[in-house]
Every structure is written in structure tokens, then in C-alpha cells.
Amino acid sequence: MRFFFVFFFCILSTPLFAQQKNKLVFHHLFTNKPLVFNENYILKNKDTVSIQTFKYYISSIQFLKNKKVVWKEKKSVHLIDEENSPSKIIDLDNMPDGIEFDEISFNIGIDSATNYAGVQGGDLDPTKGMYWTWQNGYINFKIEGKSTFCKTRNNAFQFHIGGYENGLATLQKISLKINNKKPLEINLDVEKLIEQINLSTQNEIMQPCKEAVEIANKLSLLFSIQ
Amino acid sequence: MRKLIYLLFIIFVGFVSFKTIEPLFVIPKGWQKPTYDFTKNKLTQEKINIGRALFYDNILSKDSTTSCASCHLSYTAFAHTDHALSHGINNRIGTRNAPALFNLAWSKKLMWDGAINHLDAQALAPIHNKDEMDETITHVVEKLNASILYKKLFYAAYNDSMITGEKTLKCIAQFLVTIQSYHSKYDSVMNHQSTFTNQEKKGYHLFQKNCASCHAEPLFTNNELVTNGLIVDETLNDMGRMKITQNVNDSLVFKIPSLRNIEFTYPYMHDGRFKKLSEVITHYTSTVQPYKNLPNQLKKAIVLTSNEKVDLIAFLLTLTDRHFLYNRAYQFPKNILTTTKDKQ
Secondary structure, eight states, X not given: OHHHXXXXXXXXXXHHHHHHHSEEEEEEEETTEEOOTTOOEEOTTSOEEEEEEEEEEEEEEEEEETTEEEEEOTTOEEEEETTBGGGGEEEOXXXXXXXXXXXEEEEESOOHHHHTSOOOOGGGOGGGSOEETTTTEEEXXXXXXXXXXXXXXXXXXXXXXXXXXXXXXXXXXXXXXXOSOSSEEEEEEHHHHHTTSOTTTOOEEOSSOHHHHHHHHHGGGGEEEO | OHHHHHHHHHHHHHHHHHHHHTTTOOOOTTOOOOSSOGGGSXXXXXXXXHHHHHHTOGGGSTTSOOOXXXXXXXXXXXBOTTOSSOBOXXXXXXXXXXXXXXXXXXXXXXXXXOOBOOHHHHTXXXXXXXXXXXXXXXXXXXXXXXXXXXXXXXXXXXXXXXXXXXXXXXXXXXXXXXXXXXXXXXHHHHTTSSOOOHHHHXXXXXXXXXXXXXXXXXXXXXXXXXXXXXXXXXXXXXXXXXXXXXXXXXXXXXXXXXXXXXXXXXSBTTTTXXXXXXXXXXXXXXXXXXXXXXXXXXXXXXXXXXXXHHHHHHHHGGGOOHHHHXXXXXXXXXXXXXXXXXXX
């Protein structure tokens, strides 16, 4: 009888262990603490900042060992949204066990081929609010909030970072050195981006432009492995 | 004997499939391959029907007053005849002239400034534009999912009544690609079923010499974007494609429109500044501005006598396609959108 309990316990718990394995978990932070929407944060330069929107695309996830790709996800596109907690966990179900890697790389944003391929579904559906309409193309990264230093209506700032052509491409490749630890937990510290922006002079980007490219180039600063 | 039956069977299957595929979309004889990738959005009559219903349905606008057909009227080649700038909800006026719609399967970039690179994404622009429908695709899809009529239509088309942004936009694109114009007098002359009058023939030669490199046959556009040397309208200050690329070489660059059905698509130009064809021709002979980014074709002024201008216009009128203008398949779908009550 006892044998059966052990047996069933093993059977039932297998999926739990399996789930633990191949996952990518994103943690959104502000000054090393979990990001809380609408909370007033005080920056080093005494700016007060609160965040209301934080969402971005992660695509082309691949794992490397000694700089060689050992596994990459097929159809790899994920919309990560602070407001939608399950979106912060990416299941890499198809990743075989036992693959050894020392590096992970992925893109923030959507590649230009996809931007030329018309309308798509799932996380790429234009109803997700990450698609420009007067000029088509995906918004790769979106952060919105308020700061007393913004002399705008409701002190609001909005950065919609995208663009894939005309020398205004914003797709960013992120590479992070890792060990084989599972699940893989990745931190994004929003403060590291915000403190790079002078909110009193720059508070709105809503289209592909040089300023968007400059901000996109800083996005890698956000990421670290936990 | 068995071989013969086999052969007959093949012919039969070929005939049946030809009959069912042919009416949805046609590549007219001698035309190049369309740019639209039909393998990514396979045409079916059910999906075209949804697209057609959506095209005529005010549900796409925020206050349910405006549809695509408000500015794109089938009887006038889907242009907004007599209206220089597009009209949206609450009598708002946009900044550009609603273009004619046909032969869109051959288009490369859409909108006057080429801001849209794919037909599937096109409908998003007027839906979201504050001066047009002032709606969001997210809310449109919510409204459609709450509509018994559309639930039924999507179920018939996809075997799944869940409506998404992707499905909605691809259905609209399906209807748009089926809007085709290739039955003008010009076309029948090219197919040796008709002949030009002497005046039309003279006009055709003038057209080939002076206009055809940009307004290339048989589409009557090469679908490129260039500046045509218009003076800036200071009430609009529309810099065209430069707004998209932020490149000074794209200053006042606009899409080259097709000249098919031009008899009905007045007023002309991106801002509808010219009411008559003669004014358009006079622009090309007399008022082209010497911008740095002017295409080679316009660097030397086009010279036409007043008689030649009349001949050229006579030719342009042969591009009117009444078969297209009065095609019932493009008109309000009475059998689908019968009453507004069904939609609630």
C-alpha cells in the first residue's frame, strides 16, 4: 500500500519538477525591489517617478555554449506585460533536458521581417496595443508613468520605442552570461533606464525617431541575471 | 479506356477548381504577379463577405456613424468625389484626400506617404485616426465579439466564432484585394476587342511619352513614391513621406496614384487641390517646382499644346471601367447587413 502512495506521489509530482526546468522568469524591479505601479519613487537626482505601464516584446530566444547556439525557440515571440503576471513567465516546454549552456540571448522587440509581414495573431495581434496604426510597425518597448519633473499634462511621460527601417531600427539583442541554473530568472531594473533619461526635457516618444534609437540603445542596461 | 477516364477526371477536377477559384481573384492577361501573398491569407467567399460587411459597417467607428464606405464610395472607384479631404466622425476633417481603391493586390506601400507596408495592416490607420473613425482595434474586436451577426459570420468562415484583430483585419484585406478594375475601354483595346478613336490614340501616344514612366501600364502607377513638385499648402504643411522617414530627401514625397477611373476620382492630388484634369496637366506643364529631390522625369518641363492636352484627357477617359464602378459584389451587402438590430 505504501508503495502505491510513493508511486502515485512520484507520478503526480513529475510534472511539477518538469515545469521547474525550462522556464524563463522576468522580474521587474525598481531600485532592487519589485516594481509597484503608481508607487512614488525618488531618484538620486530627487526626481519623483511613478510607473503606470511597462510592457515589451521578447523574441528569438536562444541558448549558447562557448558562443555556439545549442538551442533556440521556434516562433519565439512573447509579450511581457507587468500588468499581466503570467506573461512574465515564459515556458520553454520544447527545450530538451540536459542541454548545457553558458549564455542566453534574445531580442527586445520584433524583427524587421515580421514588421513587413502584415498582421499576425497571438501576442502579435494588433489588439494588444503594441502596434502603431498611422504608420505600421510594432512597438518594441513601452513605458509610461508620471514625474514631477515632466511639465506635461498630469506630469505624464510616455516612451513608445519602436522602428525597424529608414536607419531608425530599435531592435536590441541582449546576451547574458549564465550558468545552468533553472528556472532562469532575469531582472529588469526600471530605475536603470529612468535615471538615464532627463525627464524635464524628454518625456514623449510615440514614433520611430533618433531619440527612440538612443533609448533603445540603453535598454541592455536594464537586464541582469538574478 | 482507363487512361481516358483518368484524363476526363483530371479535366473535370481542373474545371471545377478553376470555376471556384476564378471569380474570387483574377490576374488579368499580361499583368505581372501580384505583390500580395495570398498563401498567408487564403481567399474564401465567407471571409470576403465578412470584409465587405465590415467595410460598410459603422461599427468600426467610435460613435457608429462612419464606415470605410463613408469616404470610399464604390460608384466613384472608392474615392470621395468632390471632397478634397477625408471626413471623419463629428464632422472632423482629415489632412488628406481619400484615395481610390482598386487593384490593391499589386500595391507596395499604402497611404499617400507610404506609411503602411502591408495591406493587412491598412485598415488600422483610418480606424485609429482621430479625424476619421477615432476608434481602437481592441474595442472594435470587443464590439464584434458581442455581435451575434459577426459571431455567426466568423464561425462560418473560420469554424471558430472567436474574433481576433488578426482575423478582422485579414478579412478586410480579403475584400480589398477582390476590388479589381481591368475592364476599361483601354483594356478592351489592349485585348483587341475595341479600338481607340483617333483622338484617344493621339492621347495614348502623348501619355506613353510623357506620363507612363511613373503611371506605368497596366496598373497606371509604378507604385513608387516621389515628389511631383507641388507648392506646399500652408494651411496643411503636409511634408509627405518625410514625416515617416525623417529624411529631407523625402520632403513632399507622395505615392504615385493609379490613373484608372480618373474621370471619377476628382479632386486630385494628396490634398485634393485640383478639381479638373486640365488643372493637373497644367501643373505638370507649368508649375512644377524645382525641388532638389524632383525625379528625373519632371526635371524637364512637359510641353503640350492645348490640343494635345485635350487629346491626353480623351485618352485618360478610356481608363473608366464601368464594369468595376457598377459591380454589385463591391456594393453595400444588403443580404448580410440587413438590419442594425441583428448586430446588437
